[in-house]
Amino acid sequence: MSNILIATLPLAGHVNPLLPLARELVTRGHGVLWYTGRHFETAVRATGADYAPFASAPDHGDTPLDDVFPRRRGRSGLRAIDFDMRHVFADPIPAYVRDLTALNRRFHAGTLVTDAGFLAGAALRRLLYLKWVAVGVMPLLATSVDTAPFGPGIAPRSDALGRLRNRALSALLQRGLLAGANAHTARVFETLGLGRPARFMMDLPFHEADVYLHGSVPTFEYPRRDLPGSVKFVGPLLPDPATTFVRPAWWDELRGGRPVVHVTQGTLDLDFEKLLRPTLQALEREDVLVVATTGGRPVSDVRGPLPANVRLEPFIPHDVLLPFVDVMVTNGGFGGVQRALAEGVPLVVAGDTEDKPEVGRRVSWSGVGIDLRSGRPRPGRIRDAVRAVLRTPSFRARAQHLQQEYRAVSGPRLAADYIDALLGARTI
Structure with missing residues (x-):
């Protein structure tokens, strides 16, 4: 069995889907160490994984993001995405890298499993020579000729005019509306000595992760003829059934x-x-x-x-x-x-x-x-x-x-199967 390092942003929507996957990996005999915010320590340990807190990275517990970042309040749509790209996803990357580099000196993991928003995975894959598994906890963000860019909620269109529209909108987003946030992220990578990423920030997990495990099914996702082969649909990563809930009188x-x-x-x-x-x-x-x-x-x-x-x-x-x-x-x-x-x-x-x-x-x-x-x-x-x-x-x-x-799909078990296949422990 192998040592597997899990790292997630300290947000419930990024932690909770990985809990059943961590439990499955522990059950299969892997050593699992999970790095995330203190608020989630009890839930992490309940899976059987070991827990590692943030050391130098900011840990805002369960405080709403608008309270952590007052300038975020009132933003929506692309303005909110721009802010989050810079300050929620990009700015903590150097601290995540410092913490996880120190952790792995004693843990000796060969594989890093993260939520797809944990972009430090792209840096750690290169700096520590780790295999990177990204887990999709939101709709697919991958740029595609068949879909409008992620963010505004525009319906897909894949005919000739639709593909023309999609290219134009993607260019507007990446080179215009979110160009500043993307450049901000690139500068963060440059501070780590990695150079500017060759791809738009939102596309990094799809093209740099060894495997991208998407927590849904194809019927709920837009068809893409150019979806990277790294993407595997594993079905929903659902929490374990409740065992202690007391039903109310009504x-x-x-x-x-x-x-x-x-x-x-x-x-x-x-x-x-x-x-x-x-x-x-x-x-x-x-x-x-x-x-x-x-x-x-x-x-x-x-x-x-x-x-x-x-x-x-x-x-x-x-x-x-x-x-x-x-x-x-x-x-x-x-x-x-x-x-x-x-x-x-x-x-x-x-x-x-x-x-x-x-x-x-x-x-x-x-x-x-x-x-x-x-x-x-x-x-x-x-x-x-x-x-x-x-x-x-x-x-x-x-x-x-x-x-x-x-x-028809097994969620955490299928996700763990793909990780085992990446480790050479099985074939799918």
């Missing part, structure tokens, strides 16, 4: 015959006036049961009286709740959407930050739900979308089609 209402609508803003977005509160307002007169969760935050953070048909909890494990849900309203976190589709639940998506416009567009494109294309939708739009999803059988049929495709 739980039997889920079987009461009314459609069940679940609304969540994930774990990072704390402004419940964006989606959660408008959804409660939208559905207060509808004959549905609304189950809302606050991502672990106190329910008192949701201001104002609750409609009679709402049940509000800080957290309910999705594997326990989603089998009862008829439609999920979400801000479009990639992991939550994958979890819903793994249960065959159609969606209404409303998000305009990070990768959420791209997630929402794929929900619409694949026919599994409605993308409201807004981070602050009005209650009327939410109500109309929920009604449409509940009344149109094709949304659930498409979601259940994806559910069957998800069940």
